[in-house]
Amino acid sequence: MVLFSEMFASELIGIPVVDRVQENIGKVKDIIIALGESFPKVAGLLIITIEGAEKVLLIGEIDLIGRRFVSTRSPREQVALATRREGEVMLMRDIVDKQIVDLEGARVIRVNDLKLAKMNQDVRLIAADVGTLGMLRRLGLEGAVNWVTSVFHRRIQESLIGWDHVQWLTGGKIAIPSKTISDLHPADVAQIISQLHVDEKTAIFSSLADKTAAEALHELEPMLGAIIVSNIDTKKALGVLEKMPVDEAADIIGDLAQEKAEELLRLMRVGKAGKIRELLKHHDQTAGGLMTTEFITFPQDMTVEATIAKLREIAPGAETIYYLYVVDDQHHLAGILSLRNLIVSPPDRLISDIMITDFVTLTPEMKEKETAEIFSKYNLLAVPVVDEEKKILGIVTIDDVVDYILPPVARRKRQRIG
Amino acid sequence: MLRYWWIRGIIFLSVIGPGIITGTADNDAGGVATYSIVGAHFGYRMLWILILITIMLYVTQEMGMRLGVVTGKGLADLIREKLGLKSALILISLVFLANFSNVLADVAGIASVADIYGLPRYIFVPIFSVLIYYIIVKGSFNLVQNIFLTSCILFFGYIINGFLARPDIPAMVRGSFVPYLPLNREYIFTATALIGTTLTVWGQFFVQSYFVDKGVTKKHLKNARLDVIFGAIWTDLVAYFIIISCAATLYVKGVRIESAIDAARALGPLLGDFAKHLFAWGLLNASILGVCVISMGTAYAITEVLGTERKVNSSYRDAPLFYLIIGFCIFVCTFLVLLPQLPIMFILVASQALNTIILPIIFVVILRLINDKKMMGNHVNSSLFNAIAWLTIVCFTVISLIMLYLTFF
Numbered sequence: 025m026v027l028f029s030e031m032f033a034s035e036l037i038g039i040p041v042v043d044r045v046q047e048n049i050g051k052v053k054d055i056i057i058a059l060g061e062s063f064p065k066v067a068g069l070l071i072i073t074i075e076g077a078e079k080v081l082l083i084g085e086i087d088l089i090g091r092r093f094v095s096t097r098s099p100r101e102q103v104a105l106a107t108r109r110e111g112e113v114m115l116m117r118d119i120v121d122k123q124i125v126d127l128e129g130a131r132v133i134r135v136n137d138l139k140l141a142k143m144n145q146d147v148r149l150i151a152a153d154v155g156t157l158g159m160l161r162r163l164g165l166e167g168a169v170n171w172v173t174s175v176f177h178r179r180i181q182e183s184l185i186g187w188d189h190v191q192w193l194t195g196g197k198i199a200i201p202s203k204t205i206s207d208l209h210p211a212d213v214a215q216i217i218s219q220l221h222v223d224e225k226t227a228i229f230s231s232l233a234d235k236t237a238a239e240a241l242h243e244l245e246p247m248l249g250a251i252i253v254s255n256i257d258t259k260k261a262l263g264v265l266e267k268m269p270v271d272e273a274a275d276i277i278g279d280l281a282q283e284k285a286e287e288l289l290r291l292m293r294v295g296k297a298g299k300i301r302e303l304l305k306h307h308d309q310t311a312g313g314l315m316t317t318e319f320i321t322f323p324q325d326m327t328v329e330a331t332i333a334k335l336r337e338i339a340p341g342a343e344t345i346y347y348l349y350v351v352d353d354q355h356h357l358a359g360i361l362s363l364r365n366l367i368v369s370p371p372d373r374l375i376s377d378i379m380i381t382d383f384v385t386l387t388p389e390m391k392e393k394e395t396a397e398i399f400s401k402y403n404l405l406a407v408p409v410v411d412e413e414k415k416i417l418g419i420v421t422i423d424d425v426v427d428y429i430l431p432p433v434a435r436r437k438r439q440r441i442g
Numbered sequence: 443m444l445r446y447w448w449i450r451g452i453i454f455l456s457v458i459g460p461g462i463i464t465g466t467a468d469n470d471a472g473g474v475a476t477y478s479i480v481g482a483h484f485g486y487r488m489l490w491i492l493i494l495i496t497i498m499l500y501v502t503q504e505m506g507m508r509l510g511v512v513t514g515k516g517l518a519d520l521i522r523e524k525l526g527l528k529s530a531l532i533l534i535s536l537v538f539l540a541n542f543s544n545v546l547a548d549v550a551g552i553a554s555v556a557d558i559y560g561l562p563r564y565i566f567v568p569i570f571s572v573l574i575y576y577i578i579v580k581g582s583f584n585l586v587q588n589i590f591l592t593s594c595i596l597f598f599g600y601i602i603n604g605f606l607a608r609p610d611i612p613a614m615v616r617g618s619f620v621p622y623l624p625l626n627r628e629y630i631f632t633a634t635a636l637i638g639t640t641l642t643v644w645g646q647f648f649v650q651s652y653f654v655d656k657g658v659t660k661k662h663l664k665n666a667r668l669d670v671i672f673g674a675i676w677t678d679l680v681a682y683f684i685i686i687s688c689a690a691t692l693y694v695k696g697v698r699i700e701s702a703i704d705a706a707r708a709l710g711p712l713l714g715d716f717a718k719h720l721f722a723w724g725l726l727n728a729s730i731l732g733v734c735v736i737s738m739g740t741a742y743a744i745t746e747v748l749g750t751e752r753k754v755n756s757s758y759r760d761a762p763l764f765y766l767i768i769g770f771c772i773f774v775c776t777f778l779v780l781l782p783q784l785p786i787m788f789i790l791v792a793s794q795a796l797n798t799i800i801l802p803i804i805f806v807v808i809l810r811l812i813n814d815k816k817m818m819g820n821h822v823n824s825s826l827f828n829a830i831a832w833l834t835i836v837c838f839t840v841i842s843l844i845m846l847y848l849t850f851f
Contacts, residue, residue, distance in 0.1 A: 120526075162527045163531070222514060222660070248657075
């Protein structure tokens with residue numbers, strides 16, 4: 025089986041199929057591929073025979089695929105033609121002109137053409153052409169336009185995306201179950217999700233690992249996140265919420281319909297659900313609504329050494345450990361200790377001696393804007409929220425206010441009006 | 443359930459817009475001109491056709507809405523997936539021609555408002571073109587939509603005019619419910635223009651893409667349907683009042699008019715200057731909305747077929763082609779309108795004719811798409827809906843053939 029160099033799918037369509045002695049058998053109508061590998065194999069050609077029937081010419085029967093014709097190994101009478109089966113994937117019918125997810129550019133884009141190439145003994149689909157050149161080729165204008173541009177010594181750039189960087193979607197299902205999307209940065213995943221239709225959003229989201237899904241969910245605009253969570257099955261939703269910090273989970277749950285929110289809170293771990301309920305009492309656009317209740321407090325009379333030991337024990341599960349909060353026995357905030365201070369101090373010092381006592385705090389009612397201003401004024405990574413009695417309620421971290429200062433990319437993409 | 447009435451109100455507001463905006467924009471400069479002529483030349487006798495138009499408009503716009511909400515794709519997206527690149531491009535080129543001539547007519551509408559107040563066109567029209575483009579490019583999705591909705595409300599001016607004109611109520615009621623179809627050339631020609639100005643090619647593309655861009659989901663189909671119903675009724679209510687205000691004044695006096703601005707001029711002496719201003723400002727508003735919506739609809743259609751990114755809500759950098767097409771439509775039309783000796787009447791008639799030729803093709807494609815079980819699941823048309831839709835197409839096709847015949851022979 026020989027492939028004449030690299031070819032595009034559209035170049036194959038309509039060319040004649042002949043046998044060894046150039047006897048005409050029919051015309052190529054479409055190309056059938058076998059899924060399952062990152063570069064899918066071409067399994068055969070759908071041809072229209074001279075009698076007008078649609079038949080499948082399997083790849084094993086083919087001797088040469090050229091630019092002008094396809095030839096078979098055996099003479100015409102002996103060529104075995106198979107009948108079409110349901111569920112075959114065809115390039116022109118199922119992929120060209122449809123949308124795919126380009127994992128490199130984190131975007132959803134339409135396929136203009138597909139590139140085939142020979143790899144070892146097989147012909148495989150290696151790339152999607154999403155550029156102008158592919159479109160011109162389909163319209164039969166490639167030569168003309170290239171001639172015109174060559175006069176000006178310019179060339180239109182090819183824009184190909186390797187098929188291993190593509191996720192092909194069909195009707196709300198992910199056609200190629202691959203791990204690739206999960207390998208992306210959550211922000212990119214969010215950007216892709218925001219460009220898809222609801223059913224596809226749900227499909228992609230359900231296929232992600234809980235941790236990735238949780239991070240991507242935080243990157244999405246809240247309303248969109250809520251829509252996705254109400255569409256995926258409850259078990260998955262719980263898994264994802266479990267992996268989210270309390271404040272982010274509260275943001276999502278706060279945007280859900282009453283019954284759905286209740287159902288999820290009932291099924292969650294009691295401790296976490298309690299914290300979320302606590303946070304939901306605060307107004308959305310205030311420090312209370314932004315804060316998380318996951319922070320680490322230490323009593324004043326601990327030594328540096330003991331503190332570090334305790335940190336090692338609890339830190340892996342904590343969201344933020346840049347600052348440690350030192351409290352007295354009534355849980356009033358007495359001081360703040362940066363991780364740096366702790367590490368450079370002698371092991372036997374008490375933490376009450378090295379903590380900072382003039383620190384900035386927020387009140388739960390403080391508006392989002394003021395909160396963000398405090399962060400930028402003092403260049404802080406996290407600020408504690410305290411009540412009137414100076415009891416610590418939670419902390420607001422920089423990543424919660426960054427979104428206020430600079431909206432996340434995925435949020436700008438497709439805005440819902442609510 | 444009453445406890446939640448306000449929540450439901452908010453949900454309704456969150457899907458409101460596309461249907462109303464598309465419908466209202468159907469009453470653009472060409473529309474207002476047609477309604478004025480209908481009222482001035484035939485009195486109340488064509489009002490019954492408006493009821494038919496309302497039904498047709500609802501049926502066609504609702505199908506567009508449903509396609510958009512269920513598939514999450516615009517009409518041009520679906521056409522490319524269904525028909526392939528070549529056919530889609532040919533169809534879209536025709537759509538572009540039809541839309542472009544529509545935008546041209548609307549820019550000419552802005553120019554004629556300048557004329558009525560004796561303001562220089564060369565300053566008046568470019569100011570508005572730049573302003574429109576600036577708002578579309580710089581404005582957020584919400585801002586653009588709120589401006590559109592405000593513009594829709596401004597059409598009230600025409601309704602006030604209808605009351606000022608003191609129509610002859612018995613004749614009005616008779617005209618609304620008793621079909622009257624004389625076989626004379628002028629009546630039939632005007633009647634076809636009346637239908638052709640409300641059901642539009644760009645409207646089909648725009649309504650679907652706009653629902654998609656707005657992110658309305660299947661859960662809100664009911665509310666989206668209400669939006670489309672409101673849109674259809676509001677559109678034809680405005681049309682109704684334009685017709686009766688011209689019927690009660692110009693028709694009674696036997697005034698013949700050529701355009702909307704003629705109507706405004708003629709209304710002045712009969713109803714006073716207030717009516718004239720209402721009519722002129724209404725025309726300005728209608729033209730501006732038309733320019734915005736039609737150029738945006740065109741940009742949606744082309745970028746969808748080419749498969750590039752497009753969204754009102756993305757910046758210029760993210761969707762350059764989208765904004766380039768809008769800019770092209772607005773500024774080339776502005777330039778053309780400012781040329782002396784532009785045969786504007788010919789362009790108007792040509793754009794109407796083009797619209798009536800392409801629309802049946804688009805309707806057939808829409809019906810094929812909406813009855814595709816694999817894509818639409820249980821949201822395919824009911825048999826009643828299909829019957830009405832086919833009836834609309836057949837009516838429309840017959841009408842457009844008659845219209846073409848009358849235009850050229």
